[in-house]
Amino acid sequence: xxxxxxxxxxxxxxxxxxxxxxxxxxxxxxxxxxxxxxxxxxxxxxxxxxxxxxxxxxxxxxxxxxxxxxxxxxxxxxxxxxxxxxxxxxxxxxxxxxxxxxxxxxxxxxxxxxxxxxxxxxxxxxxxxxxxxxxxxxxxxxxxxxxxxxxxxxxxxxxxxxxxxxxxxxxxxxxxxxxxxxxxxxxxxxxxxxxxxxxxxxxxxxxxxxxxxxxxxxxxxxxxxxxxxxxxxxxxxxxxxxxxxxxxxxxxxxxxxxxxxxxxxxxxxxxxxxxxxxxxxxxxxxxxxxxxxxxxxxxxxxxxxxxxxxxxxxxxxxxxxxxxxxxxxxxxxxxxxxxxxxxxxxxxxxxxxxxxxxxxxxxxxxxxxxxxxxxxxxxxxxxxxxxxxxxxxxxxxxxxxxxxxxxxxxxxxxxxxxxxxxxxxxxxxxxxxxxxxxxxxxxxxxxxxxxxxxxxxxxxxxxxxxxxxxxxxxxxxxxxxxxxxxxxxxxxxxxxxxxxxxxxxxxxxxxxxxxxxxxxxxxxxxxxxxxxxxxxxxxxxxxxxxxxxxxxxxxxxxxxxxxxxxxxxxxxxxxxxxxxxxxxxxxxxxxxxxxxxxxxxxxxxxxxxxxxxxxxxxxx
Numbered sequence: 001x002x003x004x005x006x007x008x009x010x011x012x013x014x015x016x017x018x019x020x021x022x023x024x025x026x027x028x029x030x031x032x033x034x035x036x037x038x039x040x041x042x043x044x045x046x047x048x049x050x051x052x053x054x055x056x057x058x059x060x061x062x063x064x065x066x067x068x069x070x071x072x073x074x075x076x077x078x079x080x081x082x083x084x085x086x087x088x089x090x091x092x093x094x095x096x097x098x099x100x101x102x103x104x105x106x107x108x109x110x111x112x113x114x115x116x117x118x119x120x121x122x123x124x125x126x127x128x129x130x131x132x133x134x135x136x137x138x139x140x141x142x143x144x145x146x147x148x149x150x151x152x153x154x155x156x157x158x159x160x161x162x163x164x165x166x167x168x169x170x171x172x173x174x175x176x177x178x179x180x181x182x183x184x185x186x187x188x189x190x191x192x193x194x195x196x197x198x199x200x201x202x203x204x205x206x207x208x209x210x211x212x213x214x215x216x217x218x219x220x221x222x223x224x225x226x227x228x229x230x231x232x233x234x235x236x237x238x239x240x241x242x243x244x245x246x247x248x249x250x251x252x253x254x255x256x257x258x259x260x261x262x263x264x265x266x267x268x269x270x271x272x273x274x275x276x277x278x279x280x281x282x283x284x285x286x287x288x289x290x291x292x293x294x295x296x297x298x299x300x301x302x303x304x305x306x307x308x309x310x311x312x313x314x315x316x317x318x319x320x321x322x323x324x325x326x327x328x329x330x331x332x333x334x335x336x337x338x339x340x341x342x343x344x345x346x347x348x349x350x351x352x353x354x355x356x357x358x359x360x361x362x363x364x365x366x367x368x369x370x371x372x373x374x375x376x377x378x379x380x381x382x383x384x385x386x387x388x389x390x391x392x393x394x395x396x397x398x399x400x401x402x403x404x405x406x407x408x409x410x411x412x413x414x415x416x417x418x419x420x421x422x423x424x425x426x427x428x429x430x431x432x433x434x435x436x437x438x439x440x441x442x443x444x445x446x447x448x449x450x451x452x453x454x455x456x457x458x459x460x461x462x463x464x465x466x467x468x469x470x471x472x473x474x475x476x477x478x479x480x481x482x483x484x485x486x487x488x489x490x491x492x493x494x495x496x497x498x499x500x501x502x503x504x505x506x507x508x509x510x511x512x513x514x515x516x517x518x519x520x521x522x523x524x525x526x527x528x529x530x531x532x533x534x535x536x537x538x539x540x541x542x543x544x545x546x547x548x549x550x551x552x553x554x555x556x557x558x559x560x561x562x563x564x565x566x567x568x569x570x571x572x573x574x575x576x577x578x579x580x581x582x583x584x585x586x587x588x589x590x591x592x593x594x595x596x597x598x599x600x601x602x603x604x605x606x607x608x609x610x611x612x613x614x615x616x617x618x619x620x
Contacts, residue, residue, distance in 0.1 A: 004017050005064050008065075013045070014323050014347075017052075018352045024053045026341070027431060034572060042348075046382055058124075063125070064233070065126075072158045079181070079250050105124055130157065133172065135163075136167070136172050136314065138353060142337075148308050150166065156185070156316035160180045160184060162317075170358065178240070182240050184240065188206070188291055215285065239298075288323075311333040314342045318490070319490065325491045345431070349431070378438055388578045389598070412424075421453070423592070434490075447524075451525045466533075472538055481493050499522050500600055501519055501522075538550055567584060
């Protein structure tokens with residue numbers, strides 16, 4: 001049985017395909033269109049999944065969409081009525097879209113697939129899964145657990161904004177839900193907006209900014225008090241009540257009423273181009289603290305309701321690696337599995353899995369065999385050596401091809417040890433927002449100037465942003481206070497005290513940039529200002545070539561970790577094709593590109609320096 005899952009029309013459109021219950025391929029539409037968080041019908045992602053699976057559209061047994069549009073429309077209408085006449089501008093803006101497009105999703109989906117190939121309505125079932133069921137299924141079914149609590153937290157689906165479920169065998173039972181407009185995800189997004197970042201994409205920036213806050217400052221304490229006493233009531237089970245007088249997302253065109261928040265907090269909304277001040281950092285720390293408290297209470301409630309020793313997590317808030325790390329460190333659960341594509345993109349995978357196991361009764365793989373179900377989240381397209389070489393020739397690139405992979409890895413390790421920055425393009429593309437060693441930019445974590453260089457000269461992004469370490473799984477405990485694996489870069493853990501350097505007196509009160517460039521450990525480029533790191537453990541079973549590169553780096557330096565950041569620049573998706581990789585390589589200050597077993601030196605390229613590239617990189 002072949003099942004296609006789809007998410008689309010809100011943000012992060014994606015497709016995933018299963019064959020006889022096995023995850024064959026999954027991809028986000030943004031990687032093909034080069035439009036970050038592209039919400040449109042994922043024609044390109046579907047094509048890629050079908051091609052990898054070796055099937056055509058007329059061979060699909062079912063197509064499953066990741067939420068139920070009529071329930072979502074019901075929520076919108078009831079919300080507008082409840083807030084009338086306040087929501088009239090938003091109503092007039094959104095209703096034409098719903099009445100013209102989103103209420104006719106069956107037709108749009110059939111037309112979208114028909115643009116690719118034949119869609120036989122008699123043969124292929126068209127199904128719709130509830131949004132939070134899609135999230136729950138995306139986490140539980142690829143997990144190794146026969147039985148598990150499932151916690152999903154995001155902005156909003158149809159009505160639910162968070163859910164606690166219990167998974168057992170093929171079944172997922174919903175035990176408790178939190179409903180709109182009370183939402184942890186939307187609460188966090190409101191602060192994302194107020195601190196000057198873009199909603200639905202800047203939340204991870206807010207998380208990265210939080211450690212720059214001063215936990216002893218009066219601004220931080222004031223922000224905490226305002227959030228607790230004026231904005232949100234937090235109950236023991238983790239459910240929350242948001243005072244809608246101070247929010248605008250339910251029926252307005254803005255997340256919050258700026259004037260009311262300015263009176264509450266004592267400072268106005270930061271515009272994206274404005275400098276980041278200390279009070280922005282303190283506000284970020286305050287909402288991060290509140291979010292961690294809520295997530296922990298929800299996890300405790302899930303434990304109480306299910307009695308399970310294991311937990312699965314999904315939904316956009318499950319990408320908050322700091323909260324995940326704190327929860328993991330409590331020991332509340334024996335083990336936690338977090339879906340690496342926890343946001344809406346992962347809903348495509350979850351919808352397909354829900355149909356496979358719930359509707360069609362496909363038995364799950366659990367226990368030791370289940371470790372490979374998610375396949376390391378390397379679920380996109382891989383490019384053959386021939387395809388890579390053809391693309392490099394088309395770009396008129398100068399390259400060296402290595403016949404022996406071991407020599408190639410030794411050379412790349414040497415270049416990294418010498419302080420070079422290397423674009424790393426290998427194997428199948430990752431599914432989800434994190435680069436995990438297939439479409440990555442790599443550098444030496446020991447280099448104290450590397451964080452600044454990567455942010456300003458490679459990624460072209462805010463200087464405060466931290467970088468993650470990729471470390472051999474076998475050696476992770478030598479560097480971080482981490483027990484067990486963290487293969488998807490979804491746990492923030494402390495750097496071991498033995499590796500830390502002493503901080504000066506009054507460090508908490510330093511300005512953000514002063515904290516940023518102070519060396520804090522012997523692996524400074526992956527050590528955040530609070531001595532934490534968002535750890536990725538690299539496993540031979542799922543990414544052998546990257547694992548072997550780390551081994552070679554260890555032989556040369558004694559260190560078995562590297563900086564691993566996504567292969568893209570600010571504002572664009574992670575690279576997908578060899579052509580994307582070459583373009584990004586040439587338009588940044590990267591020194592080398594390692595693509596397949598081909599190695600490119602920037603200085604040898606015919607169009608270097610960089611200012612000449614845009615005219616010639618894509619010759620007619």
